[in-house]
Amino acid sequence: MMKDYDLAILVVAAGRGSRAGEGLPKQYRPLAGRPLLAHTLSALLDVASDARILTVIHPDDHDLYENCLASLDKERADRIMLPVHGGATRQDSVRAGLEALAGEKAPPHIVLIQDGARPFPNEGLIARARAAALDHGAAVPALLVIDTIKEVNESGRIVATPARAALRAVQTPQAFRFDLILAAHRKAAEANENGLTDDAAIAEWAGHAVHVFEGEIDNMKVTSAEDLAVAERRFLKDLPDVRIGQGYDVHAFGPGDHVWLGGLKIPHDHALVGHSDADVLAHAITDALLGAIGDGDIGSHFPPSDPKWKGAASEIFLAAAAEAVRARGGMIAHIDATIVCERPKIGPHRDAIRESIAKIVGISLDRVAIKATTSERLGFTGREEGMASMALATVRLPL
Incomplete structure (x- = not known):
């Protein structure tokens, strides 16, 4: 049986969310009465009761983060570790969180890396993520691509139509054996390899096979102002x-x-x-x-x-x-x-x-x-x- 310290969830919330428009960083935008990030943390506390949760935040966001925790009930908020500061890129931020977990007396065996702007994780998704990390060492949730994808050049001309059956839309949490992804991030930093867009890409670059497991259609990522409105309607529907x-x-x-x-x-x-x-x-x-x-x-x-x-x-x-x-x-x-x-x-x-x-x-x-x-x-x-x-x-x- 896994012990409590065997699972950690690293929540990445250090970005500025510029695609959501002017105003607060999107993870702190109000959504059905409390910040978006509070919904993500609350959901994770519900669906991963044995995990420790570490949030990576921007150095300028301490007050916003404290307000976010204030919107959770105190007993639940006390289960969240003290936050760490992120870096200039998402890659830097994740590595900072991993190093903080590595410095714990008992580092985790499995780590799930979750976007702070994905407020709808459920128990099935977390269970599949944990199992996939144990089975494969590196795995990501993914959905079949239902639309035809076109590759275009700079002028907007279509140059290729990839086979849809081989494509997947990837989500978070991405799941890893902790020592594997920590070593991959350290190796990428030492090599000054900064162009990798997610943690799966870092694991691939470091030579590890990354598998996919079933994602969730409802596991949306909030990116734009329109996404915020859609997510708020979903929350309010559950509070009639x-x-x-x-x-x-x-x-x-x-x-x-x-x-x-x-x-x-x-x-x-x-x-x-x-x-x-x-x-x-x-x-x-x-x-x-x-x-x-x-x-x-x-x-x-x-x-x-x-x-x-x-x-x-x-x-x-x-x-x-x-x-x-x-x-x-x-x-x-x-x-x-x-x-x-x-x-x-x-x-x-x-x-x-x-x-x-x-x-x-x-x-x-x-x-x-x-x-x-x-x-x-x-x-x-x-x-x-x-x-x-x-x-x-x-x-x-x-x-």
């Missing part, structure tokens, strides 16, 4: 149960020089009073999320009678509510909240508050709306005795 929860919270003013709103410290001539940090906005959103999944309220999960929550940062409560949604296999589709107060003025801080909430719950900024209003000097908020907040949370769950 749309629910809305509401939350409301109030806190009185007391002595102090700031208030906490959505996990952000806002200067003010008073503080809000409560058992925790009295973040009225975070509390309302927490209750809205819990309400949407029918899981009690903030007081039932974090009772004010418990001294451990005295002075606690309310972002803990908000993050826990978001994790509860993900634990149900769901996604947070949208958060819409309103703050009611005369002062402090919320407008100058609105975008920073939105960014804070988006980061805490692990969703994209465009899925968070924050509004503010006064009560026209009426009631306790009008008399500046305290603040109130109302929130709606829309979540999508599987049936």
Whole structure:
């Protein structure tokens, strides 16, 4: 029987994804409520429960990667190894990941090399990849080519029609005996052989026979903006149960020089009073999320009678509510909240508050709306005795 350390999955996510258009690197683009890479990692955690997973990222992407992990539930994210930095090319990035695994106390016996932009691996594919690596040492998933392929010259003239029966469209994860592919990458680097387009080509160049095993038609790679839209529709189709929860919270003013709103410290001539940090906005959103999944309220999960929550940062409560949604296999589709107060003025801080909430719950900024209003000097908020907040949370769950 294979031990846990016998299988590693190397997820390559250091590229810039320029073919997906302007904006974030494609692996961090929002897709059904969380980054594309988060979907890939989540799927791998599901279908390869005995594997260790190592991600190779761009040196500039640490914050983006941390946000990506924040969109996974914590227990699952803890199964992912600390990332390593990639290089100038995909070949450099894969080699960096392989060297990191080689430096482990117990290097793996089998390694699967997976594109970060392929978010639909399944158990059958992973099982076939592992078996093929054990049987052959080097193997790749592939599909029969169903369209006629033409080779053309620089002027666009057809110069050849390859026999379709001998062609295959190759996918990832590509599967290897670890020592074989590590040695092949090192040999290619020493020879300054940089033009090899995938890991199978590197193994071939190093003199190894590479076999194919059955791929998956649904194992698409997200390359363009159109691909992102197609992939998002697939994810949303699996989350048909749309629910809305509401939350409301109030806190009185007391002595102090700031208030906490959505996990952000806002200067003010008073503080809000409560058992925790009295973040009225975070509390309302927490209750809205819990309400949407029918899981009690903030007081039932974090009772004010418990001294451990005295002075606690309310972002803990908000993050826990978001994790509860993900634990149900769901996604947070949208958060819409309103703050009611005369002062402090919320407008100058609105975008920073939105960014804070988006980061805490692990969703994209465009899925968070924050509004503010006064009560026209009426009631306790009008008399500046305290603040109130109302929130709606829309979540999508599987049936």
